[in-house]
Amino acid sequence: MLTDDHRVYPARAILASGDCKRESGFEHSKLIQTVMNGINAQRVKTKIRVVSLASDGEARRGSAFASLTFKYKLSPESPIHALLSPLIFMDFHVGDDDITCDKDWKHIFKRFRNLLLRPRGVVVIGFRIKPHIIRDHLRSAEVSAEHINSLMNPKDQQDVKLAFDMLKDIWTLPRESSHKSPGFQQAREALWTMGKLLFHLVYPFLCIDLSLSEQLEHLSAAAHLALALYSEAGKDFIPSELFIDIMIMIKNVYFCVAKCKIDNPEGSFWIILLGTDRLEELFGILRTMVGNDANLDFLQLVSRITGTTEVSNILAKYPQWDRAPRRLKLPALTRDTKELPDSSDHIKPGSWRGNVQVKFVSLQTSWRRGRHLSQKECSFITPILDSLEGIGADIFSPKGVLLINTPLQVDDIDESLDTFLLDLENPSAGSSESQSSQESRLEVENAVLDAAFEDTYANDQHFRQPFERKVMIEGMELAKSRALAQYSKYRKQVGSTDRLKRVQGIDRYSQNSATKVHDNPLLDPAVCLDAPVLLISDPIATLLCCDNRAWLCIGEVNGFTVDGKDAEFIPHEILREKTVTISYQLIGLKPATLDDDPSSLSDWRSCKTNEHSFTVPGQLVQPVNPTISTQIAHSTFYLFDSRMLVALAASLLEYLGTMDLKTIPKLSVFCGFPYREASGKFYPFQFFINVNLKL
Numbered sequence: 001m002l003t004d005d006h007r008v009y010p011a012r013a014i015l016a017s018g019d020c021k022r023e024s025g026f027e028h029s030k031l032i033q034t035v036m037n038g039i040n041a042q043r044v045k046t047k048i049r050v051v052s053l054a055s056d057g058e059a060r061r062g063s064a065f066a067s068l069t070f071k072y073k074l075s076p077e078s079p080i081h082a083l084l085s086p087l088i089f090m091d092f093h094v095g096d097d098d099i100t101c102d103k104d105w106k107h108i109f110k111r112f113r114n115l116l117l118r119p120r121g122v123v124v125i126g127f128r129i130k131p132h133i134i135r136d137h138l139r140s141a142e143v144s145a146e147h148i149n150s151l152m153n154p155k156d157q158q159d160v161k162l163a164f165d166m167l168k169d170i171w172t173l174p175r176e177s178s179h180k181s182p183g184f185q186q187a188r189e190a191l192w193t194m195g196k197l198l199f200h201l202v203y204p205f206l207c208i209d210l211s212l213s214e215q216l217e218h219l220s221a222a223a224h225l226a227l228a229l230y231s232e233a234g235k236d237f238i239p240s241e242l243f244i245d246i247m248i249m250i251k252n253v254y255f256c257v258a259k260c261k262i263d264n265p266e267g268s269f270w271i272i273l274l275g276t277d278r279l280e281e282l283f284g285i286l287r288t289m290v291g292n293d294a295n296l297d298f299l300q301l302v303s304r305i306t307g308t309t310e311v312s313n314i315l316a317k318y319p320q321w322d323r324a325p326r327r328l329k330l331p332a333l334t335r336d337t338k339e340l341p342d343s344s345d346h347i348k349p350g351s352w353r354g355n356v357q358v359k360f361v362s363l364q365t366s367w368r369r370g371r372h373l374s375q376k377e378c379s380f381i382t383p384i385l386d387s388l389e390g391i392g393a394d395i396f397s398p399k400g401v402l403l404i405n406t407p408l409q410v411d412d413i414d415e416s417l418d419t420f421l422l423d424l425e426n427p428s429a430g431s432s433e434s435q436s437s438q439e440s441r442l443e444v445e446n447a448v449l450d451a452a453f454e455d456t457y458a459n460d461q462h463f464r465q466p467f468e469r470k471v472m473i474e475g476m477e478l479a480k481s482r483a484l485a486q487y488s489k490y491r492k493q494v495g496s497t498d499r500l501k502r503v504q505g506i507d508r509y510s511q512n513s514a515t516k517v518h519d520n521p522l523l524d525p526a527v528c529l530d531a532p533v534l535l536i537s538d539p540i541a542t543l544l545c546c547d548n549r550a551w552l553c554i555g556e557v558n559g560f561t562v563d564g565k566d567a568e569f570i571p572h573e574i575l576r577e578k579t580v581t582i583s584y585q586l587i588g589l590k591p592a593t594l595d596d597d598p599s600s601l602s603d604w605r606s607c608k609t610n611e612h613s614f615t616v617p618g619q620l621v622q623p624v625n626p627t628i629s630t631q632i633a634h635s636t637f638y639l640f641d642s643r644m645l646v647a648l649a650a651s652l653l654e655y656l657g658t659m660d661l662k663t664i665p666k667l668s669v670f671c672g673f674p675y676r677e678a679s680g681k682f683y684p685f686q687f688f689i690n691v692n693l694k695l
Contacts (some may be wrong), residue, residue, distance in 0.1 A: 002051070002256070002273050004349035010312035011278035013305045018298045025063025032064055040097075051259050052252050054102040054276050058417075062245070065101035066404050069094060080258040086364045088371075088389060089227060091251055091396045093404070098259070102252040103245040104275035105205050106160045106330070111242055111416035112198065113163035116170075117154050118415040120613075121558070123236040124229060125380065127190035128585050128613045132559035132566065134170070136184075136536040137191055141173055164330055167202055168337070171195030180628055182606060182636045183537035183556035183587075196377050197225045200370075201246070205272055207333045208347065212356040213366050215271055216254065220370020221377075223250045223395055228374075228381035231388060231398040236611070239414035244403050247395040249275075254363055261358045268356045270349045282308050285315075533569040534560070534623050539606075539638055540584055541622040541648040544614075544673065545666045551674045552649040554606065554624070554640070555584035558613065572623055576655070580618030585611065586667075589675040592639060596629060602639035605629065609672030614665040622652055 001008045015035055032053065039050055053069060055061045074081055074092040084090060094100055115122065121130035131152060138148050151166040175192045177185060200222035204215035226246055229237045237243075253271050260269045285308045287296065315321055331339040332347050375382045388398065396403050470477050534540070536557055544553045560570050563579045574580060588609030596605045606626075626638040667673060 001048075002260070002269065004268065004270065009273055009278065009349070010309070010315075011282045012309050012312075013282065016298070016302050016305060023060070025060050026067060028060055029064035029067045032068060036068075049097070049259075049263065050099060051256050052100050052102045052274065054104060054274065056104045056107045056276050056280075062101075062103075062241075063405065068096075069099055069101040070404050071095045074098060079262045080255070083258040083261060083363050084254065087254070087367045089224070089385075089394050090254070090367070091247070091394045093396075094255075098255070100252045100255045101248055102274055103249045104277065104280075105249060106275065106277060106280070108242075108246060108249060109167060109202060110158065110160055110163045111245075111414075112201075113166045114157050114416040115238060115242065115414075116166070117152065117157075119559075122194070122238060123233040123611050124190040124194050125232075126608055126611050127186050128236075128558060128611055129187065129190055129194065130559045130583065132536050132583075133187050134191070135566075135568075137173060137188060138169060140177065140179065140184075141169075143169065160330055164202065164206075167198045171199040171202075172337070180630070180636060181537050182628065182638060183539065185636060186608075187537060187558075193225075193229075193378055196374075197222055197229070200225065200374070203333070203337070206330055206347065207335060207337075207354075208352050209335045209354050211354040211360070212257070212269060212271075212358065213361050214354070215356075216257065216361065216363065216366035217370045217373060219250045219253055220367045221374040222370075223247060224371045224374045224385060225378060225381060227388065227393075227395055227398055228378075228384040231384060231393070233611070235409065235412040239416070240403055240408055240412050241414040242416055244396065251395065254367070257358060257361060258363060261361070265359055267358060268349075269358050270352060270356055272347055272352070273349065278312075282312060285311050532572045532623070534572060534575065534582075534621075535569050536560075539587070539624050539626060540582070541624050541645075541652065542584065542616060542620050543649075543652055543664045544586075545664045546669050546674055550653075550661065550664055552645060552652070553673065553675075554587045554589060554638075555614075556587055557582060557584050559583035559615075560618075570618070575618040575621060575623075577618060581615055582618055582621045583613065583615045584621075585613045586673065587638075588672045589640065591678045596631060596637070597639050598631070602627065602641050604640040604642065604645065604675075606638040606640075610670060612667060612673075616665060617660075617663055619655060619660060620652070620663065622648055624648065 003009050017031060036050060039046075039048065043049065053065050055065055070093040072094070074084065074094050076085075078098055080098060084092065116129070116134060117131055119130065121128045121133070123129075135148055135152060138151070139145075151162065151169065153162075156162055170191060173188065173191055173195060175188065177188050179185065179188075200218045204210060204218040210218075223246075226238075226243065230243050234240075253274065256271075256274065257269055260267055286301070286304055289304050289307060289311075330347065332351065333339060371385070375385070391400060393400060468480075470479055471483055472478075473483055534557060536559070538557050540555050540557060542553055542555060543550045545551075560567060560580065560582045562570065562574070562577075570580060570582070575582075586609060588607040589604050590607050592602050592605040594600065596602075626640055628636055629639050630636050
């Protein structure tokens with residue numbers, strides 16, 4: 001219920017239906033439509049109008065909602081048409097009674113964090129942001145290693161507060177950096193741009209000082225920025241499903257405010273009541289009623305669901321008693337993005353301090369101000385949005401084709417979804433062996449403990465072990481509960497939802513290589529203190545295959561692994577080890593001018609080109625240390641000499657055998673590669689490595 005009445009807005013379950021997870025979206029929509037028909041049949045008595053259908057992002061339910069809420073375009077006779085029609089880029093598909101669908105905003109936050117943890121990263125303004133890049137920049141901002149490891153922990157992908165902490169750390173990164181590396185500066189600009197999108201997406205739901213007009217402006221800025229970035233990079237920016245869900249959420253806010261202005265002109269509207277948060281809180285109460293078993297069965301659900309409604313009513317009446325589920329708690333923010341004390345972190349309509357009366361809101365003004373705000377902060381999106389406006393694009397049709405229910409490309413996979421994450425749980429490879437070893441270990445430990453207990457206390461029937469409530473830590477006496485909380489603050493992991501696996505201590509999610517911290521002694525900073533090492537954003541030389549020939553290319557490191565685990569650096573001496581892999585992004589080269597290098601010592605300079613990233617064995621990589629030019633204000637780039645480039649090509653070939661050549665990545669010829677002279681001819685960097693790669 002979209003009201004500030006604490007006796008009304010808590011969730012109330014009206015239907016519980018078990019299924020086998022095999023029904024289609026169309027079949028699911030018929031069940032939802034039946035419920036809708038029942039609610040609308042009592043509309044005269046209840047005075048309730050259903051304005052939106054909310055989901056957490058589950059694909060089958062999303063398909064059902066799309067069939068119910070994307071039936072036809074908003075009619076000009078609709079009362080809300082005049083309020084919404086001036087909004088450029090807005091989509092006007094609705095269902096019966098102008099109903100729209102919605103996506104839960106907290107799930108959007110979680111999915112963004114999960115997305116940033118995926119190994120292939122996201123592409124922003126032509127730069128691929130990988131987990132290694134995020135680690136490196138947080139480290140440069142003097143964020144503690146423990147905090148970074150907590151943020152990048154893939155074992156806790158359902159914690160909303162953890163997601164908020166990561167998104168906030170990204171948007172608070174300063175735009176300027178003292179680091180002179182062109183790669184580092186380009187990465188910081190991409191992260192700063194991504195941070196702006198995250199800020200405008202999160203801030204309106206958490207800053208309790210914002211008015212409704214300001215909330216709408218931030219959401220409009222997020223919509224325009226996301227539209228521009230997606231139209232440029234497509235699925236490489238964010239998966240299409242996540243892009244669609246973000247736009248569904250923003251569109252629904254505007255439509256719901258418009259309906260409120262018509263139905264209740266003197267009323268107020270709280271966007272925090274949208275989504276499935278009330279239902280998630282009800283489930284949190286339900287789990288506490290069931291006990292410590294996270295997997296309640298259907299019988300437990302239906303037998304206790306009525307009691308959860310009564311508990312919700314009590315907690316709504318006495319919010320000071322409410323202890324929301326930890327994973328759903330988000331801090332309230334002030335205008336300067338400072339978190340309020342823990343006692344104030346229950347974001348409810350009663351705690352909102354901004355003016356949310358709809359009569360003071362102009363949807364057209366807020367939408368336009370949001371676009372201007374995004375263009376002011378990120379000026380590069382202005383020509384992109386102007387071009388999209390010229391072709392009649394909208395938030396669901398950035399390329400002229402409606403994305404809703406459109407078949408996605410094979411590699412357009414949304415790794416941020418819960419369904420995808422659960423598929424990664426305990427991979428099949430080696431699972432039976434690890435499970436049997438776990439069982440054997442537990443049996444041995446239990447037998448040893450039983451034997452020790454019997455030997456010690458067999459003859460003492462009245463033995464009682466005294467326990468102290470406090471412990472000494474670094475000279476300070478702390479309660480055990482507080483000591484354990486401090487110890488486990490950055491050591492969170494989520495057990496499997498399978499009961500037997502949870503007892504065995506098996507994690508719920510597998511851990512990808514980009515988030516594992518390496519413990520190899522050869523990668524200890526103390527050991528490699530004086531040795532040359534390869535770092536994130538360092539330039540390298542390697543080979544690419546174009547037209548069955550190997551060409552020299554220059555790239556910047558955006559990730560590396562040793563034995564499948566992440567490392568902060570790679571010593572040069574182990575680059576040729578078979579366990580070392582390097583990920584890099586291609587750098588463009590073009591002839592240098594006197595303005596670029598007044599000394600005329602270099603005849604090539606680095607430049608931006610189309611985004612292409614590759615992962616290769618370490619033996620295909622040669623570290624380089626080119627000169628960094630700062631001749632042009634607010635722009636740094638590398639300078640190269642042709643003789644050095646030819647020498648690099650020759651040195652790479654010297655160590656490669658026939659089998660090594662098969663590992664060279666392939667790339668189709670395009671305007672940025674192979675590198676060209678000013679005349680447009682390919683520069684013969686392949687002269688020394690002109691071997692037939694047609695295998």
